[in-house]
Amino acid sequence: xxxxxxxxxxxxxxxxxxxxxxxxxxxxxxxxxxxxxxxxxxxxxxxxxxxxxxxxxxxxxxxxxxxxxxxxxxxxxxxxxxxxxxxxxxxxxxxxxxxxxxxxxxxxxxxxxxxxxxxxxxxxxxxxxxxxxxxxxxxxxxxxxxxxxxxxxxxxxxxxxxxxxxxxxxxxxxxxxxxxxxxxxxxxxxxxxx
Amino acid sequence: xxxxxxxxxxxxxxxxxxxxxxxxxxxxxxxxxxxxxxxxxxxxxxxxxxxxxxxxxxxxxxxxxxxxxxxxxxxxxxxxxxxxxxxxxxxxxxxxxxxxxxxxxxxxxxxxxxxxxxxxxxxxxxxxxxxxxxxxxxxxxxxxxxxxxxxxxxxxxxxxxxxxxxxxxxxxxxxxxxxxxxxxxxxxxxxxxxxxxxxxxxxxxxxxxxxxxxxxxxxxxxxxxxxxxxxxxxxxxxxxxxxxxxxxxxxxxxxxxxxxx
Numbered sequence: 001x002x003x004x005x006x007x008x009x010x011x012x013x014x015x016x017x018x019x020x021x022x023x024x025x026x027x028x029x030x031x032x033x034x035x036x037x038x039x040x041x042x043x044x045x046x047x048x049x050x051x052x053x054x055x056x057x058x059x060x061x062x063x064x065x066x067x068x069x070x071x072x073x074x075x076x077x078x079x080x081x082x083x084x085x086x087x088x089x090x091x092x093x094x095x096x097x098x099x100x101x102x103x104x105x106x107x108x109x110x111x112x113x114x115x116x117x118x119x120x121x122x123x124x125x126x127x128x129x130x131x132x133x134x135x136x137x138x139x140x141x142x143x144x145x146x147x148x149x150x151x152x153x154x155x156x157x158x159x160x161x162x163x164x165x166x167x168x169x170x171x172x173x174x175x176x177x178x179x180x181x182x183x184x185x186x187x188x189x190x191x192x193x194x
Numbered sequence: 195x196x197x198x199x200x201x202x203x204x205x206x207x208x209x210x211x212x213x214x215x216x217x218x219x220x221x222x223x224x225x226x227x228x229x230x231x232x233x234x235x236x237x238x239x240x241x242x243x244x245x246x247x248x249x250x251x252x253x254x255x256x257x258x259x260x261x262x263x264x265x266x267x268x269x270x271x272x273x274x275x276x277x278x279x280x281x282x283x284x285x286x287x288x289x290x291x292x293x294x295x296x297x298x299x300x301x302x303x304x305x306x307x308x309x310x311x312x313x314x315x316x317x318x319x320x321x322x323x324x325x326x327x328x329x330x331x332x333x334x335x336x337x338x339x340x341x342x343x344x345x346x347x348x349x350x351x352x353x354x355x356x357x358x359x360x361x362x363x364x365x366x367x368x369x370x371x372x373x374x375x376x377x378x379x380x381x382x383x384x385x386x387x388x389x390x391x392x393x394x395x396x397x398x399x400x401x402x403x404x405x406x407x408x409x410x411x412x413x414x415x416x417x418x419x420x421x422x423x424x425x426x427x428x429x430x431x432x433x434x435x436x437x438x439x440x441x442x443x444x445x446x447x448x449x450x451x452x453x454x455x
Contacts, residue, residue, distance in 0.1 A: 071311055073344055075303065082304035110343035 001174045002047040003136030004034070005164055006103040006116050007148060008129050009157040012185035013105030013114045016161055016194075017045040018136075018176030035182050037189045038064045039074040042106040043182050044084075047133050048121060049099035056091075056098045060084055077106030081117040081125055089123030097121070101133040107184050114185070132164075135172055140164040154183065162194055204327045215324055218333045218354035221280060226266060227367040227401055228277035230337040231377070231394050232349045236387035236418035237339035238394045239277045241266035242367070242402050246410050252433070267413045271296035273306040273341045273426040275415045279367035280334035280354075288334055292316055306426075309340030313350040313358045321356025331355070335366040339417050341426035347417070363393075369401040376400060387418060395443050407445050409433035 004017040021029035035045045036057050042064070046057045063083075068074040075083065081104050091098045102119040118124075118131035130148050132140040147160045161181065169175045182191050199207035207213060226242035243265050270276050270292045278285035295315040299307035307315075316336065323331045331354045338350040351366060352358040363381045365373035376397045385393070399407050414431040431439065440446040 071308070071314075073308075076305065076343070079303035079305045083302055086302065108343075 001135050003134040003168060003176055004045040004047050004103055005132045005136065005140050005161060006045065006105050006130065007144065007157055007161060008114045008116045008150060009152040009154065011114060012154055012183055013116050014157050014161055014181060014183050015043045015045045015103055015105045016179050016181040019178045019180050020176045030178060033180055035180060036061050038080065039068055040188050041109055041184055042077060042080060043184050043189055045103040046100055048101050052098045053100050056100045060087065076108050076110060077115040085119055085123055085125040088119065088121065092123055103131055103133060105184055107186060136168040139167045139171060143167055158192065158194055204325060212324060215331055215355045218331045221333045222335045222366060223368060223370065225279040225367045227365060227369055227373060228266060228279045228337050229365045229373060229394055229398060230277065230339055230349045231363040231390040232347055233385050233387045233390035236416055237347050237349055238390045239267060239275055239337060239339050239415045240394045240398050241277045241413040243411050243413060265413065267415045267430055269428055269430060270312065271307055274309055274312055275339045275417050275428045275430065277337040278334055284332045285334045288316060288332060291319060306342065308342040308344055309338060309348045309350065313338050313352055317352050317356045317358045320352065320354060324355055337366060341417060373397050373401045387416065392443065395445055399445050407440050409436040412436055414439065
């Protein structure tokens with residue numbers, strides 16, 4: 001089943017999501033990228049109802065891009081998070097709401113700080129030092145309570161993430177096989193291997 | 195037939211000019227002076243009030259409100275103060291629009307509107323009135339003094355045509371030529387807010403018609419960062435505070451002058 005994790009550290013945010021595309025009880029694809037790059041310093045991992053996820057993520061991606069083109073500079077992570085929350089909250093109150101959960105990680109280039117936001121399909125928005133969605137969160141959150149360090153280097157952060165992924169693989173009956181991991185820091189967005 | 199191209203804002207003259215816009219700008223150059231200076235740790239705005247007189251009832255502005263007398267300097271948002279020159283009625287309508295635009299941004303993005311964006315919003319509206327028929331342009335120029343995390347302190351100027359530009363120090367209204375050349379001579383990069391206040395007051399005292407400065411002729415505001423919260427803090431001086439400031443700077447009316455007058 002779908003899992004996504006994200007953790008902040010010293011000047012970076014790591015976002016990880018599984019790469020399984022499922023249909024009913026069947027795995028139909030094993031290399032699906034569920035983390036979108038919204039702007040040069042903003043990442044969004046999405047999960048939830050298949051179809052809704054991609055549709056909503058593309059809507060967000062294009063609107064964030066439009067803002068950047070119109071106003072010459074991109075939205076800061078906190079503003080982007082507020083706008084995305086509003087989009088979900090408006091959707092929730094429509095005839096057919098999007099059922100999408102998000103983790104939004106970004107690096108604020110004007111204050112030089114990393115930010116991570118946990119957003120669910122009900123339009124809940126919270127800024128967190130680490131976060132997770134899906135069944136994996138039951139294992140990951142307790143591990144992160146114990147091992148998360150906001151001052152950790154990227155290597156230490158990736159090691160902590162590896163712990164979460166390994167624990168989920170070991171204990172969760174329906175654990176996903178592979179993950180995609182992306183990092184955002186002062187230099188922008190890049191994919192890393194774990 | 196001479197007035198053929200004057201009467202409609204939307205029509206170019208054969209020389210390729212829009213007369214109504216030029217007339218609007220002319221109206222502004224008769225309005226009270228507004229001066230803005232950008233410092234490294236803040237911005238200073240000063241404005242000359244034209245509507246004065248012994249019989250004008252100022253009792254409502256002495257205590258209430260957020261400072262100033264509400265003629266020339268307005269708070270547009272918690273991070274932007276504006277000085278206006280031109281037709282006051284037009285200015286009030288633009289100030290109202292700006293405040294709504296700022297609140298709309300706050301509602302959508304949960305952040306103070308970036309200063310340039312606010313200037314753009316107003317300029318889009320001003321430009322519209324130079325193009326759509328049957329309407330007169332806004333006879334107002336504005337100076338925006340603001341702060342945002344993108345570019346820190348910023349000073350913008352916008353005119354009736356809908357053009358805007360960023361400045362280190364600038365002036366609009368009557369005698370703006372004299373004031374600008376004075377600013378050019380005196381302005382230095384990296385000046386502090388205290389030096390900027392001195393500079394603004396000295397330029398104001400040289401360009402205003404009256405020989406002595408006082409709160410009945412002057413509006414004054416600063417925008418700085420609050421040292422504890424690191425949030426922008428706008429201060430529009432109350433009349434008593436303006437007099438106090440002038441006293442400190444040694445530019446206030448002398449007691450003897452009062453008696454002889």
